[in-house]
Amino acid sequence: MADNAWAQLQAVAERDKDALIAEQFTFDPQRLERLTLTAAGLYIDLSKQSWTQQGLAAALELARARKVEACREALFAGQAVNTTEGRAVLHPALRASPQKQFSALGEPISEGVMAQREALKAFATGVRNGTITGATGKPFNAVVHIGIGGSDLGPRVVWEGLRPRQPEFLVRFVANIDPADRQEALAGLDPETTLVIIVSKTFTTLETLANAEAVREWLARELPAGADIARQIVGVTARPQKAEAFGCSRTFSFCDWVGGRFSLWSPVSLSCAIGLGWEVFEQLLAGAEAMDEHFVEAPLEKNAPVLMALAQIYNVDGLGRTARSVAPYAYVLRRFPAYLQQLEMESNGKRVTRTGQPIERMTCPVVFGEVGSNGQHAFFQQLHQGPHVVPTEFIIVRQTHDDGAEQQLWANALAQSRALMVGQSEEAARDEMLAAGYNEADAVRLAPHKTFPGNRPSTAIVLDRVTPHTLGALIALFEHKTFVEGVLWDINSFDQWGVELGKSVARSVMSAASGQKEDLDPSTEALLDHLVR
Numbered sequence: 001m002a003d004n005a006w007a008q009l010q011a012v013a014e015r016d017k018d019a020l021i022a023e024q025f026t027f028d029p030q031r032l033e034r035l036t037l038t039a040a041g042l043y044i045d046l047s048k049q050s051w052t053q054q055g056l057a058a059a060l061e062l063a064r065a066r067k068v069e070a071c072r073e074a075l076f077a078g079q080a081v082n083t084t085e086g087r088a089v090l091h092p093a094l095r096a097s098p099q100k101q102f103s104a105l106g107e108p109i110s111e112g113v114m115a116q117r118e119a120l121k122a123f124a125t126g127v128r129n130g131t132i133t134g135a136t137g138k139p140f141n142a143v144v145h146i147g148i149g150g151s152d153l154g155p156r157v158v159w160e161g162l163r164p165r166q167p168e169f170l171v172r173f174v175a176n177i178d179p180a181d182r183q184e185a186l187a188g189l190d191p192e193t194t195l196v197i198i199v200s201k202t203f204t205t206l207e208t209l210a211n212a213e214a215v216r217e218w219l220a221r222e223l224p225a226g227a228d229i230a231r232q233i234v235g236v237t238a239r240p241q242k243a244e245a246f247g248c249s250r251t252f253s254f255c256d257w258v259g260g261r262f263s264l265w266s267p268v269s270l271s272c273a274i275g276l277g278w279e280v281f282e283q284l285l286a287g288a289e290a291m292d293e294h295f296v297e298a299p300l301e302k303n304a305p306v307l308m309a310l311a312q313i314y315n316v317d318g319l320g321r322t323a324r325s326v327a328p329y330a331y332v333l334r335r336f337p338a339y340l341q342q343l344e345m346e347s348n349g350k351r352v353t354r355t356g357q358p359i360e361r362m363t364c365p366v367v368f369g370e371v372g373s374n375g376q377h378a379f380f381q382q383l384h385q386g387p388h389v390v391p392t393e394f395i396i397v398r399q400t401h402d403d404g405a406e407q408q409l410w411a412n413a414l415a416q417s418r419a420l421m422v423g424q425s426e427e428a429a430r431d432e433m434l435a436a437g438y439n440e441a442d443a444v445r446l447a448p449h450k451t452f453p454g455n456r457p458s459t460a461i462v463l464d465r466v467t468p469h470t471l472g473a474l475i476a477l478f479e480h481k482t483f484v485e486g487v488l489w490d491i492n493s494f495d496q497w498g499v500e501l502g503k504s505v506a507r508s509v510m511s512a513a514s515g516q517k518e519d520l521d522p523s524t525e526a527l528l529d530h531l532v533r
């Protein structure tokens with residue numbers, strides 16, 4: 001059944017590949033209504049996507065054939081949807097209201113989640129109000145969050161998105177093993193008033209442990225002799241014994257059913273809960289929970305994560321578009337593309353099905369992006385005139401400021417999405433130049449350079465403001481979209497074996513650099529020679 005649905009989607013996409021998006025509004029007077037929706041307070045417009053009415057119908061049929069609703073139920077029911085690791089995937093449980101009950105592989109978990117949330121609240125509040133103090137008894141005024149990948153990108157997006165412009169409590173992030181990152185994070189901080197939070201699901205990640213050791217040395221060096229530096233080191237991990245062995249005075253743990261890149265709803269965001277305050281963190285959870293409810297309750301044809309996933313599948317597998325750009329038009333969301341790269345490319349950048357069979361079609365596109373309007377002055381040239389069609393997601397914020405400057409932002413986002421769709425013909429380009437005073441020969445010569453093919457798809461997601469609630473909803477929207485794509489492609493979105501080979505090769509390169517005999521290729525040998533020998 002799914003094979004038929006794939007064949008049908010591909011046939012319709014092939015047939016309609018030259019259909020003009022702008023004309024679809026005429027062919028289907030309901031298009032705008034059909035393809036716009038509100039979810040957890042976000043307004044989402046998929047009407048500038050490439051699908052025709054039949055294309056959308058074929059995509060929805062694929063969702064039914066791939067049993068998206070049953071898979072969604074399995075996720076929320078705590079079944080082992082992470083098939084290769086035999087784990088449930090229950091990040092929604094972390095943001096659920098207390099009355100909701102979740103189980104992981106049949107074991108009730110909600111009571112434990114709530115107890116943990118209370119412990120986190122007590123600690124974050126204690127640090128913030130000064131009742132929990134450092135090794136010399138002084139209250140904290142800064143947090144250094146050490147972590148990488150899923151233990152960094154989510155909390156970083158949250159902090160950057162929501163932090164007060166002049167925070168009374170500083171949160172700094174260290175991810176890179178290059179000491180420059182650490183030095184920058186520690187610059188100007190008072191070691192007596194700095195809390196160090198080491199975040200690592202496995203507590204084995206090389207970069208994180210190296211940074212953790214270096215920062216611990218910084219504390220030991222800078223604090224008065226005999227100070228109990230462990231009081232200033234907290235661990236967040238799914239392997240609490242390892243954090244305790246490292247010397248964390250306090251450890252917050254989370255379970256294996258929380259994937260690293262889905263973990264920002266857990267103690268992984270302790271730094272944000274401290275820096276932003278507990279109420280803000282709770283509103284973030286509430287925003288995500290509102291999106292969970294939408295995802296669970298809305299019918300497929302009005303379901304935001306489902307429609308966004310289908311639009312992507314239509315572009316990738318129907319029309320061969322293997323990249324997507326993301327443009328958040330709000331400075332505070334400038335890290336969002338980096339966050340999405342991990343979420344989507346680590347989840348769905350795969351080439352075998354859940355049962356290990358090769359996937360016959362393209363899967364996750366290359367996701368890239370830049371804050372708007374900066375991107376317009378860089379890679380948007382290619383979006384408008386390059387040979388590749390790169391679908392774009394515009395994240396638009398109605399109010400970024402209180403001074404009216406935001407209109408510049410959202411007007412540009414609207415203009416870009418419209419320009420990508422309507423383009424400009426060679427004739428119009430020539431006429432425009434003639435009207436601007438060019439002579440005929442120059443107008444004809446230059447017109448091809450000023451022609452825009454148009455018909456390039458985009459989605460618009462509109463937030464009223466970047467608030468804890470809207471940001472929580474936005475992140476959860478993309479989490480669920482990523483999950484639905486995994487279901488459609490028959491991918492396990494919740495493992496990441498693809499990062500392991502590089503880690504083991506790095507070990508042999510380092511061993512070769514220290515003089516051991518390793519079986520390397522001529523190119524790598526020559527690079528090593530160049531670097532160390």
Ligand SMILES: O=P(O)(O)OC[C@H]1O[C@H](O)[C@H](O)[C@@H](O)[C@@H]1O
Binds near residue numbers: 148199204208499
């Ligand atoms: O949280 P950790 O165990 O330190 O892992 C940090 C990151 O590194 C791994 O290699 C994976 O690529 C990521 O999925 C993970 O989020």
